[in-house]
Amino acid sequence: MRIALVANAYHPDIGGVETHVRRLCAGLTAAGDDVEVITQGATRSVDSVDGVLVRRFPLTVPAGNFRLSVPLWRWLSAHAEEYDILHAHSYHALAALCAALGNRAPLVFTPHYHGTGHSRFRAALHPLYRPLGRTIMTRAGAVVCVTGAERDLVLRDFPMVGDRAVVIPNGTDPRPSASPVPSPVRRILCVGRLEHYKRVDRVIRAMAHLGPDHRLDVVGTGPAAAQLRQLAARLGLAGQVVFHGRLDDAAFTACLAQASAAVSASAHEAFGMTVADALAAGLPTVAAPIPAHREVARLAGDGIWLRFTDPEDETALAAALSEAAATARTCPATLPSWGDVVGATRELYAAVAGRPVPAGAVGR
Structure with a gap:
């Protein structure tokens, strides 16, 4: 499948959403999908990160909490239907709104929803933004929540997505086993x-x-x-x-x-x-x-x-x-892997796009 993941920021930027999108890209690419990231930056650029094509569009509004790229929206309006799926991320950033408006490509939305803003000013703006947020929720063929708790928040504020809201938990990163390093500190x-x-x-x-x-x-x-x-x-x-x-x-x-x-x-x-x-x-x-x-x-x-x-x-x-x-390490917890996440997400993509699940190895 040809997939575009739309995000407010991407690696090397750090954050939970950035990590989620990067791990998802790695797994989709390993499974044989053609993956691109559509995001924002200081200047326009096209480069490759971990084998994934990353298109960055210049910011029209560079304010830290309200970043907006009109060129990103224009590009998606012209090219979105070249993809089998658009997968937009984060209710709390305007890039997802750009993915929802001005095109008819199949849309999956992962809101990473917190139910409020992260400062008094942003919390005050939150109810005012809700009609725009409702537009994204209504436009999406599926809304992916990473916990049941997040789904409860989404349904509290956007009950119309009840039959389209699914839970796919985040994965954990496989890391080389390393013994704890003894230290007096x-x-x-x-x-x-x-x-x-x-x-x-x-x-x-x-x-x-x-x-x-x-x-x-x-x-x-x-x-x-x-x-x-x-x-x-x-x-x-x-x-x-x-x-x-x-x-x-x-x-x-x-x-x-x-x-x-x-x-x-x-x-x-x-x-x-x-x-x-x-x-x-x-x-x-x-x-x-x-x-x-x-x-x-x-x-x-x-x-x-x-x-x-x-x-x-x-x-x-x-x-x-x-x-x-002062407590010794326990046995590592067994949590969902990113391979599990990628497998479930690809099945969802196929359902939203109305096509069979493509074959391919999953995860990494």
Whole structure:
């Protein structure tokens, strides 16, 4: 099949949606599909990333939270019907709206829906955007939610998609097995895009309650990075909180091998990849008690070490982090693989496009 995945941003940008789209592209390509990514950037370009053709269109509105490329919309209006499927991602970005308007190509939509904005201003705009969001939901032949919790949110706000909303959980990354690296320092891993709603600031404040034998490794970039660095310095934790920025797969695998525990304090997630990847590595994990994290825990089953802790209580969070870091790794949790995700997604594409499922190897 010829498939175009439409996203607000793509690798090397970091984030849950970017990771989801990249892993999906890898699996679809391995299965023999002709895959392109349609996304936005500072300038127009066409290049290859991991064997996938990536078309980037210049931003008309470069504002961080409201990025919009009119050239992307115009290109899709002219070329969308050359694809068997358009697969648009993220309700919380305008690229998906560009994919829904001005063409009649079969559309699949993965909203990665949180039910609100991630700041007071964006939360206030959320109800005003809903009619446009409803346009995408109505236009889509299928709406893919990554958890039942996300599907419940989608149906709460867009009940008309009830017969088209399906759940396909995110996969976990296969990584080379690596034995934990012995160290006198207990390293706690915090991974994700550095946005305020991820509440990394609460984790940093909790670190002030732990001794110098504990270290926080923050992996990721984002608009809150400078403020988080300033907070760590102000609390006297500059040497105890290490900001790694963006890491390639090999560097991240090494960081994972050195970790004693992992944490996600996020207030909103459609799935919770950080928690899933940590449990798949057998890492004791501390997480905010949001519905998506609880659903990942149910998928992971028995035998995992996971503590739900309110990140607003920094003393309780510090105690949970200390306990997690002192606990030995468990057996890796068995969670859905990206091969499972790709297989289910290809079946959905075929149903929406009205054609047989193409043969091909799935996943990687």
